[in-house]
Amino acid sequence: MGILTDDMRRVIDEQRLGFIATVTPDGKPNLSPKGTTTVWDDDHLVFADIASPNTILNLRANPSIEINVVDQTLRKGYRFKGVAEVLGEGERFDAIMQFYRRRGSANPMKHFVLVKVEHAAAVFSPAYDLGRTEAEVTALWERHWDDLRRRRATAREAGDAILTRAATEQRDLTADELAQYQQRVVEQREADDALEAERDRELAVA
Numbered sequence: 350m351g352i353l354t355d356d357m358r359r360v361i362d363e364q365r366l367g368f369i370a371t372v373t374p375d376g377k378p379n380l381s382p383k384g385t386t387t388v389w390d391d392d393h394l395v396f397a398d399i400a401s402p403n404t405i406l407n408l409r410a411n412p413s414i415e416i417n418v419v420d421q422t423l424r425k426g427y428r429f430k431g432v433a434e435v436l437g438e439g440e441r442f443d444a445i446m447q448f449y450r451r452r453g454s455a456n457p458m459k460h461f462v463l464v465k466v467e468h469a470a471a472v473f474s475p476a477y478d479l480g481r482t483e484a485e486v487t488a489l490w491e492r493h494w495d496d497l498r499r500r501r502a503t504a505r506e507a508g509d510a511i512l513t514r515a516a517t518e519q520r521d522l523t524a525d526e527l528a529q530y531q532q533r534v535v536e537q538r539e540a541d542d543a544l545e546a547e548r549d550r551e552l553a554v555a
């Protein structure tokens with residue numbers, strides 16, 4: 350058995366987003382998200398360089414790397430520290446390319462970064478220090494994401510109706526429509542603020 354446990358695999362597979370820390374040649378931190386972060390085998394993670402020139406430059410000078418992946422509703426995740434190998438061609442490069450293509454990634458990929466995980470540690474929100482259960486934390490955050498989706502949809506629909514009418518009729522917004530549109534935006538913002546204040550109180554430390 351390797352270093353990566355079933356739960357680590359689950360979080361990585363489900364989230365499909367890792368935050369990747371490298372060190373610049375002058376010793377500064379460099380952190381950037383990679384949606385291609387995935388498990389390669391029992392001891393290795395991998396991600397694709399699609400648009401990550403600094404990460405690649407840094408790793409060529411210093412292969413030390415840390416990757417964080419967090420379950421956004423459970424508010425728990427993992428920190429992986431290890432050593433990275435940058436692959437730009439060859440058998441392993443081809444095998445990893447095939448894997449991403451089969452998964453449906455259409456972007457051009459310049460390199461793959463294969464990370465040997467040397468140390469893996471759990472990381473969890475201080476919300477758990479307050480004695481909350483996983484079910485309670487999950488329920489709070491699922492509501493948060495549901496609210497966010499609803500708010501975005503409502504704002505889109507309200508604004509869209511006015512904009513679409515003018516666009517369909519191929520004309521600019523009238524002064525009245527513009528005022529209505531701006532009023533919708535203000536109302537939406539007030540509703541958002543109220544919801545957010547309520548949610549902030551509930552989430553406290555999370």
Ligand SMILES: Cc1cc2nc3c(=O)[nH]c(=O)nc-3n(C[C@H](O)[C@H](O)[C@H](O)COP(=O)(O)O)c2cc1C
Binds near residue numbers: 382384397399
């Ligand atoms: C959600 C998200 C996922 C991303 N996934 C990737 C990825 O898998 N590969 C990649 O090269 N860039 C990805 N990017 C873009 C890079 O993070 C971005 O180009 C960044 O500026 C690269 O910085 P770096 O050169 O310091 O790595 C992603 C960005 C976001 C917001």
